[in-house]
Amino acid sequence: MRRVLTGRLAQMLPVMLIVTVVIFALTNLLPGDPTVTILGEQATAEQRARARADFGLDGPIPVRYVTWLARAAQGDLGRSLRSNEPVVHMLRSRVPVTLELATFSILIAVLIGLPAGVLSARFRGGWVDVVVTVISLCGMAVPYFWLGVLLILALAVGLGLFPPSGYVAFSLDPLGNLRHIVLPALTIGLSFAALVMRQTRAAMLQVLSQDYIRTARAKGLRERRVVMHHGLRNALIPVVTVIGLQIGGLFGGAVVTETVFALPGLGRMLVEGIFQRDFPAVQGAVLFIVTAVLVVNLLTDLLYAVLDPRVKS
Amino acid sequence: MSAALPQASAPPRPAASPMRVFLRRVVRSWQGACGLVILTLVLTAALSAPWSAPWSPIEVDVERITEGPSWLHLFGTDEIGRDVLSRVMYGAGVSLQVVVLAVAMALLVGSIIGMVAGWCGGWVEMLIMRIMDALMAFPLLVLALTIVAILGPDLMNVTFAIATTKVPGFARLVRAEVLTLRQVDFIKAARSAGASDLRILARHIWPNVSGNVIVYASLSASQALITESALSFLGLGAQPPDPSWGYMVATGMEYPSSWWMSVFPGLAIFLTVLAFNFLGDAARDALDSRLLHKDT
Numbered sequence: 001m002r003r004v005l006t007g008r009l010a011q012m013l014p015v016m017l018i019v020t021v022v023i024f025a026l027t028n029l030l031p032g033d034p035t036v037t038i039l040g041e042q043a044t045a046e047q048r049a050r051a052r053a054d055f056g057l058d059g060p061i062p063v064r065y066v067t068w069l070a071r072a073a074q075g076d077l078g079r080s081l082r083s084n085e086p087v088v089h090m091l092r093s094r095v096p097v098t099l100e101l102a103t104f105s106i107l108i109a110v111l112i113g114l115p116a117g118v119l120s121a122r123f124r125g126g127w128v129d130v131v132v133t134v135i136s137l138c139g140m141a142v143p144y145f146w147l148g149v150l151l152i153l154a155l156a157v158g159l160g161l162f163p164p165s166g167y168v169a170f171s172l173d174p175l176g177n178l179r180h181i182v183l184p185a186l187t188i189g190l191s192f193a194a195l196v197m198r199q200t201r202a203a204m205l206q207v208l209s210q211d212y213i214r215t216a217r218a219k220g221l222r223e224r225r226v227v228m229h230h231g232l233r234n235a236l237i238p239v240v241t242v243i244g245l246q247i248g249g250l251f252g253g254a255v256v257t258e259t260v261f262a263l264p265g266l267g268r269m270l271v272e273g274i275f276q277r278d279f280p281a282v283q284g285a286v287l288f289i290v291t292a293v294l295v296v297n298l299l300t301d302l303l304y305a306v307l308d309p310r311v312k313s
Numbered sequence: 314m315s316a317a318l319p320q321a322s323a324p325p326r327p328a329a330s331p332m333r334v335f336l337r338r339v340v341r342s343w344q345g346a347c348g349l350v351i352l353t354l355v356l357t358a359a360l361s362a363p364w365s366a367p368w369s370p371i372e373v374d375v376e377r378i379t380e381g382p383s384w385l386h387l388f389g390t391d392e393i394g395r396d397v398l399s400r401v402m403y404g405a406g407v408s409l410q411v412v413v414l415a416v417a418m419a420l421l422v423g424s425i426i427g428m429v430a431g432w433c434g435g436w437v438e439m440l441i442m443r444i445m446d447a448l449m450a451f452p453l454l455v456l457a458l459t460i461v462a463i464l465g466p467d468l469m470n471v472t473f474a475i476a477t478t479k480v481p482g483f484a485r486l487v488r489a490e491v492l493t494l495r496q497v498d499f500i501k502a503a504r505s506a507g508a509s510d511l512r513i514l515a516r517h518i519w520p521n522v523s524g525n526v527i528v529y530a531s532l533s534a535s536q537a538l539i540t541e542s543a544l545s546f547l548g549l550g551a552q553p554p555d556p557s558w559g560y561m562v563a564t565g566m567e568y569p570s571s572w573w574m575s576v577f578p579g580l581a582i583f584l585t586v587l588a589f590n591f592l593g594d595a596a597r598d599a600l601d602s603r604l605l606h607k608d609t
Contacts, residue, residue, distance in 0.1 A: 011446075018447035029463045141587040143539050145546045145559070146579030149566050153576075157569040164569070252452035256543050260566070270455065271547060274462040286459065290450045297450075 004305050008298050019290050020072070024065045027279040027286075034279065038081050072287065078280035087284035090269060095288065097167060098254050098265035101184055105250065106243065108189025109196050114239070116193070117200025121208060122227055132197060139194025144253045148187040148260035155183060165262040184261045188253045192246070199242045203235035210234075237307045244300025248293045335524070338599035345595030351588035355581070359405035368396035370403040371554045379571040389573035392564065397573060400556035401581050407551050408558055408585070411472050412537045418476035420530050423483025424522070428514055430484065431491025442488065445481035453478045457540050458549065466549040474544075475537050486529055490522045524600050532593035535586045542582045558582045 034057055035048040043051075052058045059067075071078070077087035120132035156164035162183050168176040207213065208231050216226045255267030262268070266285055273281035339345035358365075368386070374394035382389045388397035430441040448456065460474035494500055494517075503513050544550045545559030553560065558578040565575025 014443050015446045015450060018444055019450055022447060022451075026459045026463060137587065137590065138583075141535065141590055142583050143542055143546075143559075143579065143586070145543060146562055146575070146582060149562055149575045149579065152566070153569060153572050248450070248452040252454035252543075255452075255454055255458065256546065259547060270458070274458060282459065282462075286451070286455060289452065289455055293450050293452065 005302060008301055012294055012298060016291070016294060019294075020069055020287070021065070023283055023286050023290070024068060025061075027283045028061060028064075030274075030277060030279050030282070034081055034277065036277075068283075077284040077287070080281050081278045082276055082281075087280050090281060091266070091284055091288055094264060094266045094269045094285075097263055098251075098258070098267060100170070100181060101188065101254055101257070101263065101265060102250055104181055104185035105188035105192055105253075108185055109192035110243075112190070113193035113196025114200055117197045117239075118204055118227065118232060118235075120197070120201045121204030124205065129201075132201070136194040136197040136201075139191055140198070142191060144187055144191060144256045145260050147191060148184070148257055151183045151186055152260070165260075167261075167263050180261075180263075184257050184263055187257050187260070188250065191253065192250070195246060196239065196243065199239050200235060203238045204231060207231050207235045237304065240307065241300055241304055244296055244303070247296040251289045251293065335596075335599050339592070339595045342595045342598060344591040345599070348588040348591030348595060351584055352592070355405050355585050355588070356409065358402045359409055362399070362402040362406060366396075366399040366402045368399040370400045370556045371395065379568060379574070381571070382573055388577040389571065391561075391574050392568055392571075397561070397577055400561060401558070401578050404556040404558045404561065404578065405581065405585075407468065407555065408538060408541055408582075411468060411475065411541045411550075412534050412589075415472045415475035415537050415541075416479065416530050416534050418472070419479035419483055419533065420526060422476070423480040424487045424519075424526060426480065427484040427487025428491055428518065428522075431488040431495070432510065432514060432518075438488070441484070445484050448478075448481045449485075451478070453536060453540050454543055457544060458547070461544055461549045466552060468551055471541060471544055471550050475540050478540065479533050479537065482533065483526065483529065486525060487522055490525060491518055494518055494521055528593065528596045528600055531589065531596050535589035535593065538582065538586050538589060 035043065035051045038051050039047055049058075057064075068078070075088060077091070079086050080090060116132045116136075120129045123129055152164045155161045162179055164183075167180050170177040204227075208227070213226060213230055216230045217223075221230075251267070254265060255270060257263070258265040258267040259271055266288065269281060270285040270289075273279070273285060340349065362370075372395060374390065377386070377390050377394045379392055380386060380390045380394075386396050386398065388401060391397055391400070426441060426445070430438040456478045457471075457474040460477060461470055464470035464473065500513060500517055503517050508517075541550060542557075542559035542562075545557040546563045548560065548563065550559055551557035558581055561578035562575045562582075565571065565573075565578070568574055
């Protein structure tokens with residue numbers, strides 16, 4: 001276990017370093033004079049020079065990179081060019097929204113995808129299987145933003161069940177918070193469920209053809225126990241891995257979905273930052289997203305080792 | 314795959330080329346057939362739009378703003394009276410062009426990078442693959458979004474951005490294949506016969522890798538289309554008044570009582586993505602069974 005951990009960490013660190021270079025390079029290539037963002041069009045050359053020094057925008061790019069990296073490592077990601085708010089504060093208010101969205105989305109995906117996948121594999125070739133497969137093929141082809149718009153049209157505008165957009169903090173109004181998160185979570189969750197469904201089905205089919213399943217059936221175990229206990233437990237390993245490796249796709253989905261539903265999350269922060277040329281905010285958001293992806297991938301690998309004793313070597 | 318077959322064991326009658334066997338398998342599977350039919354429809358709509366579209370895609374008609382579907386306007390009209398069906402047809406060309414170019418660019422660059430990494434090995438491979446890993450850690454849309462923001466919203470830049478996000482995938486795939494092929498006898502034979510590196514890569518390695526690369530390319534096409542439409546939804550794709558599916562959905566969202574404005578362009582994206590997925594699955598299955606067949 002420790003060997004797996006150190007090996008993966010040693011692999012991850014250089015990747016992380018390259019990631020920071022890419023983020024810094026990309027955001028510093030964003031067009032436009034950042035001092036215009038800070039001061040507006042009317043400022044004098046002197047004021048601009050002072051703002052540059054203030055925000056650490058003077059000096060050669062490699063030097064700025066090292067300074068930025070050193071500060072980032074200490075948890076200082078600079079200040080927004082728009083609101084002068086520390087980027088870390090922005091992250092602190094944005095990340096919980098995206099985490100809530102992600103949690104509910106994964107919950108929906110698992111609650112729908114897992115049983116559907118199991119049923120589909122158990123009754124392979126039957127009508128359940130056909131229906132589930134068709135739905136999952138559609139689910140994987142539907143773009144998040146369109147599904148979001150359809151849900152708004154049908155459930156918010158049409159039936160008036162949920163608010164079409166916006167967000168209320170859980171601490172202020174728990175029920176309102178949940179009502180606002182249902183549609184966005186469904187948007188990502190339903191697409192994600194298609195993936196979970198497909199993986200579960202494939203994994204279950206593989207497991208159910210194993211000898212120990214035949215043994216379990218031969219010794220007279222009830223079918224339910226064979227499928228759930230002997231089958232699903234083993235099929236879960238690849239399914240968990242796939243969910244873990246798709247975390248990047250989830251963030252990509254959050255960018256679009258938060259835009260559709262006007263959720264003040266990380267994805268919205270990124271899009272707003274790009275349109276407002278607020279590159280410290282863009283750097284912060286992208287850095288957080290990529291770090292999260294790498295950490296979750298690492299955890300997935302470790303979890304894999306925990307779930308499957310054969311991987312430990 | 315042809316280079317892998319020893320010439321001496323040529324069958325008595327000319328067998329169908331592997332490419333033809335592959336294509337026949339794709340067409341005969343239901344997914345392949347469905348995918349081809351949908352794509353042909355979309356492609357025909359795109360290519361024939363200048364003649365077959367019932368209206369101009371950019372002509373404004375203030376008399377007919379946000380009219381629902383009717384015989385005159387099958388998909389209805391948008392907020393300034395343009396025909397939605399015509400705009401969907403013209404939009405097809407824009408999206409397909411971006412997808413095909415982006416995947417082709419990613420295929421070319423990614424394959425070359427992958428071959429260099431796999432063939433050279435050592436620190437070159439280390440460096441290249443770590444950079445590819447780093448790029449892969451970025452969610453596709455996040456990377457594409459940032460690149461387009463830097464280069465400016467325009468179709469060529471969108472194409473370039475999407476290609477960049479897909480390069481690491483091709484590189485990783487090709488490198489893995491080259492690594493296994495390097496150990497194979499016919500490559501060693503070619504090497505000891507004095508073939509140059511370039512010749513071995515082009516004549517012996519590439520033909521054996523290209524099958525999987527094609528499958529990966531067709532699976533990538535659907536992701537490329539989703540990314541393209543998401544970018545244009547966010548306002549970073551084709552610029553108005555040019556029609557583009559993603560942007561049409563975004564505009565339609567602001568007119569919730571005119572559902573046709575967002576439903577029809579979205580349906581076009583959905584069906585095209587579905588077609589690419591079908592083709593990709595069919596291609597993968599066709600390649601798989603061909604390999605199995607050859608091994609036995």
